[in-house]
Amino acid sequence: MTDTGDAARLSGPDTKAWFLAFADRISRGADDLTDLDRRAGDGDFGWNIDTSLGRARSALDGIDAAHPAEVFKTVSDTFLASGGTSGPLFGLWFGRVAHGPEAPWTVADLASVFDTATAAVQRLGGAQVGQKTMVDAMVPAVQALAGSATDGWREALGEAAEAAHAGAESTGGMVARKGRASYLGERAADVVDPGALSIAWFFASAADV
Amino acid sequence: MGGHVMNARENLVRQALEGLEVSDGDLVRLHRDPDFVTRADPARDKVALVSGGGSGHEPLHTGFVGRGMLDAAVPGDVFASPNALQVRAAIEAADTGRGTVLVIKNYTGDVLNFNIAADLLSKTHTVETVLVDDDLATRSEDEGGPGRRGTAAVVVTEKVCGAAAEAGAPVERVRDLGREVVSRSATLGMSFQAPVNPLTGLRSFELEEGEIEFGVGIHGERGIETRPAAEAADLVESLTSPLVESLGLGRGAPVLAVVNGLGATHGLELSVAALELRRCLEGQGLRLERTLVGPYVTSLDMKGVSITLTALNDELAELWDAPVLTTALR
Numbered sequence: 087m088t089d090t091g092d093a094a095r096l097s098g099p100d101t102k103a104w105f106l107a108f109a110d111r112i113s114r115g116a117d118d119l120t121d122l123d124r125r126a127g128d129g130d131f132g133w134n135i136d137t138s139l140g141r142a143r144s145a146l147d148g149i150d151a152a153h154p155a156e157v158f159k160t161v162s163d164t165f166l167a168s169g170g171t172s173g174p175l176f177g178l179w180f181g182r183v184a185h186g187p188e189a190p191w192t193v194a195d196l197a198s199v200f201d202t203a204t205a206a207v208q209r210l211g212g213a214q215v216g217q218k219t220m221v222d223a224m225v226p227a228v229q230a231l232a233g234s235a236t237d238g239w240r241e242a243l244g245e246a247a248e249a250a251h252a253g254a255e256s257t258g259g260m261v262a263r264k265g266r267a268s269y270l271g272e273r274a275a276d277v278v279d280p281g282a283l284s285i286a287w288f289f290a291s292a293a294d295v
Numbered sequence: 296m297g298g299h300v301m302n303a304r305e306n307l308v309r310q311a312l313e314g315l316e317v318s319d320g321d322l323v324r325l326h327r328d329p330d331f332v333t334r335a336d337p338a339r340d341k342v343a344l345v346s347g348g349g350s351g352h353e354p355l356h357t358g359f360v361g362r363g364m365l366d367a368a369v370p371g372d373v374f375a376s377p378n379a380l381q382v383r384a385a386i387e388a389a390d391t392g393r394g395t396v397l398v399i400k401n402y403t404g405d406v407l408n409f410n411i412a413a414d415l416l417s418k419t420h421t422v423e424t425v426l427v428d429d430d431l432a433t434r435s436e437d438e439g440g441p442g443r444r445g446t447a448a449v450v451v452t453e454k455v456c457g458a459a460a461e462a463g464a465p466v467e468r469v470r471d472l473g474r475e476v477v478s479r480s481a482t483l484g485m486s487f488q489a490p491v492n493p494l495t496g497l498r499s500f501e502l503e504e505g506e507i508e509f510g511v512g513i514h515g516e517r518g519i520e521t522r523p524a525a526e527a528a529d530l531v532e533s534l535t536s537p538l539v540e541s542l543g544l545g546r547g548a549p550v551l552a553v554v555n556g557l558g559a560t561h562g563l564e565l566s567v568a569a570l571e572l573r574r575c576l577e578g579q580g581l582r583l584e585r586t587l588v589g590p591y592v593t594s595l596d597m598k599g600v601s602i603t604l605t606a607l608n609d610e611l612a613e614l615w616d617a618p619v620l621t622t623a624l625r
Contacts, residue, residue: 166379181415210410
C-alpha cells in the first residue's frame, strides 16, 4: 500500500515526481552538460546521463512507488547498466540511498541515506572534496541536510540544492585529479564539473514536485 | 567482416555465450538480461566464487566455471568491464548463504563495477574481494595510480580459491588464500604480433620484421619496450628472470608456472617455451613442481606468450592438485 506522505515525510509518489522533474531538467540541459564535458573530459556525459534517465522514466512507469526506496532502487538499476565511470557511480549513489526505510522519509531519514550513499561514492570512486568531481556537490548537500533546522522535506531539499549548487560552482576553480578531466589538468581548471552540476540539478528538482 | 567468424558486431559476445551452451551445456548455463554464466548444476552449500571481466580473453572466465573453480562468470563486451547489474545478478544467483568471493583483475572499470555490486549487496550478502595485480610490466609504486594490471595469475587464483571453497573453507579463508596466491605470483608477457579487434578490424600496434614487443598486457596495448626477436631460450629467460627476482625466489624454492598462449601462438611453440622455462628455472636452482601450458588468458588473436610464476607451498600445491571440471581445465 502506498503511504501518501505529507509535508514532513517524503512519499514514494513524491519521489517519483522528483525524478521525473530531474529527468526533464537533464533533458533540457544535456547539451550544456555535454559542452562542459567536451571542454574538460571526453564529451559524452550529457548524453549518458540523459539516456540513463530516459530508461529510468520508462522503468518508473511500471512500479507502484510504494516508498522512496523503491523509486531510488529502480533509478539506480538504470544507471548501473551503463558503462564508463559516472554512470555506475550515480547508480551506486542512488542504490545506497535505496537502502533507506521502506516507508515515507523524514528530513532525518534523508540526511542519513544521503550521508551513507555519499560515503560509498567517496570510498569506491576514491574522490575527496576539492578534486573536481560529483563529490564536490554531494558533500555540501549532505552537510546541509544534516544541519537543517526544518521539519519539511521540501525546505530541507531546497537547502541541499543551494549547498550543492555552491559546491558545483566551486569546481569551476579546481584542477581535476580524478576522472577524465584530470588528463587536462590546468587547461580545464575554469570549467564547472558536469557531474557536480547534475547533482545540484537533482536536489533542485525536488522543488518542482 | 573479413577474417572473423561473426555476425552483427553488437551480437558477438552474446552469440559466443550462446555457443558455449551448445558445446558445453552439460557444464555451464547462460543467464540473459543481465548476462552471466553459472554452473549448469549449481553448488548448494559452499562459498561462491565469482569472477569476470571484458571478453576477448577466452577461455577466461567462462571456461573456468564448474566444479572446483568458479560458480559464475560475468563477461563484459570485448575488452570492456561488465556492468554492476550483471555482477550483482551473478552474486545473487551464485551465493548459497555461505558468502561470495569476487576475483577481480586490476582494471579501473572492473574494480569499480565489481565493488559497486558488492557494496549494494552489503545489507543482504557477505561479499569479499581478491584483487589480482600480477603484471610485472606495470608499475605498482605510483601513489594513487592504477597499479599493476591483472593477467594470467588470475587462473591460479581461481583454481586455488575454487578448490578451497569446494572443500568447505569459510569465506574469509577463501579470500585470504586468493590474496596469498596474488602476493606470491608475478607475470610477464611478450608479443610477436598485436591482436586485431573484431569490432574495429584494426590491429592495435605494428611491429617491424624481426621485432618483438616486451612487457605486453592482455588488451593489445603496447608493452614497455620493443626489442629484437630472439631464440626461444633467450625469450623465455628474459621473461622469467625478472619474475624470479621480483618474487625473491631462493635456491630450492618450489614453483608453479603458467606458460600462457596469448591467442595465436601454437601449442607446439608453447611446449618449447615450457621446456626452456624448466631449463631456465633449474639453472637458477629452482624446482618447477607444477605447470599449466596452453592458451588460458588470451588477448584476442595476439601472437605471443606470457609466463606466470607462483611461489608454492604445500597447501597451495594441494589445492592446485584438487579435482576440477570446467570447459577449459579438467
